[in-house]
Amino acid sequence: MSTATRTDWQTRTRPTDADGWIGRAAEVAGVLATDAAARDKAGATPYAEVQLLKDSGLVTLLGPAAHGGGGQDWPTAYRVVREIAKADGSIGQLLGYHYLWNWAARLVGTREQWEQVEADAARNQWFFGGAVNPRDNDVVVRDEGDSITFTGHKSFSTGSKVSDVTVLEGVFEGTDRHVFAIVPSDSEGLTFHDDWDNIGQRLTESGSVTLDGVTVPWAAAAGYVDKEFRPRVYNTLNVPTIQLVFVAFYLGIAAGALETAAVYTRHKSRSWLHGGFDAAVDEPHVIDTYGDLTAKLWAAEALADTVAAEGQRLHEDPDAVTEQARGEFEVRVAAVKARATDVALEVTSRIFEVTGARSTASAEGLDRFWRNVRTHTLHDPVAYKRREVGRHVLTAELPEPTWYS
Structure with a gap:
């Protein structure tokens, strides 16, 4: 994959409107298309492809402009995903899931939580993954006083090894109360397994994940205030x-x-x-x-x-x-x-x-x-x-x- 275009993006003015961002996505797709078939066959972890998304600015498309994000809306994000998927369906999926998990704090969290997450994500160009497969038995969440822990297994975790942060989901032990939290993907107790071997979407890093007492502060439990969830x-x-x-x-x-x-x-x-x-x-x-x-x-x-x-x-x-x-x-x-x-x-x-x-x-x-x-x-x-x-x-x-x- 050529690095010339990535270097050029870093010195150019970022797009400021929807058409500009969709055009930027088409440029990224052009780079991805040059060796898409070969990369699909190789099935290697798409570190370079995710870096391409970061260098182009696409990972921060929905982020607040005040913190370096694109400040765009969901219709633009869907169009951007479409453009990327034209060249590489796997990378289109990774980017689309990233947008959803980035937005998850806003969907579920308190205003204070999602404003902090979105600002940090935009400034640091976080790439999001998610361990939220609902077909598995729910991950058990335990109240440890000032923190909570997640323990269990998910058979799918899209974005796994290429992500900077991962969205976790589980149920408090002995209840039906669900909780989401965002943790660094290199957190202790979070183990991604290299076992995604399907006929399609081969580069999505969608293998299984084990959670062994992953510790999260109560303040990071999305939507919870004083240990009580505020539903909307x-x-x-x-x-x-x-x-x-x-x-x-x-x-x-x-x-x-x-x-x-x-x-x-x-x-x-x-x-x-x-x-x-x-x-x-x-x-x-x-x-x-x-x-x-x-x-x-x-x-x-x-x-x-x-x-x-x-x-x-x-x-x-x-x-x-x-x-x-x-x-x-x-x-x-x-x-x-x-x-x-x-x-x-x-x-x-x-x-x-x-x-x-x-x-x-x-x-x-x-x-x-x-x-x-x-x-x-x-x-x-x-x-x-x-x-x-x-x-x-x-x-x-x-x-x-x-x-x-």
Whole structure:
């Protein structure tokens, strides 16, 4: 990976608006794209890739401008994730999860807590990871007087070894009270296991983690004051927000697949010998397929942008978020998640119909797009997203806030 562009970023004026940051993300994607297929095959820990995100300023996109952050909003963050995912789905996921975990203090914590976290994160360019897999038994949290300890195991911890800080989640022993806390990723008792070996999203550092009495001061227990949690409806927006992050990198991967395939078709695909056309780009079925897939992708992107704007209105006035507003927003998120899943899977599998048999060569790496989408879209069954939409249409039922809705 070239370092020339990184050095140039450090001497240039940072973007000041959404278009500028999206343009910066496209530049980063250009660097990532040069060896994306090779890095996917190697499966090495993406230290250099995360440093690229830091050097470009993208890690502080949502941070307060007063402390060196980009001061941007969530619709811009989703667009940035899409741009990065066009080149590398794994790095797009890492960046998207980073944005969510960076924002988690604001979602769950007190004003004093999240202001401190966001200021420190922006000044120090922290990269966030998270050990918050809800499918595992909850990590046990114990009250040790002035501190609390986290003990247990999570089978997924995206960002693990490349993160500066990690968001932990657990339940106080003998209760149903959950607690989040942000700790340095090199904290004593926090052990990341190098066991992420899946067919897609290979560079996300999503292996398991063991927590063996990780100690956190009570002051860092997000949203707790005098050992009591102060709930808000806004706390429950963590799921719709991360689901829109998923949408962003699904659509980014699909766009990257379509762009990469189009280059291949223009320069490498051969027309069918019995089709009567000299070039693949002139074959009717090829033209039709690209038109069909592009139209579907553009429609899903437009819906994603619309729903992102709806969500931003909730982020701008957290204390005014009602259960009704939150539920209606989750229905919209469920709809776009379902469409993005279907479109991304279709695009990444059908590109081979218009690139030809030789495009399946391992050296081309076109399969990485489908592998990445297929792997992550299994995160939670899309049928349940469609069900949320259907029930709301038929009975006005709002989804109950859970770890997945």
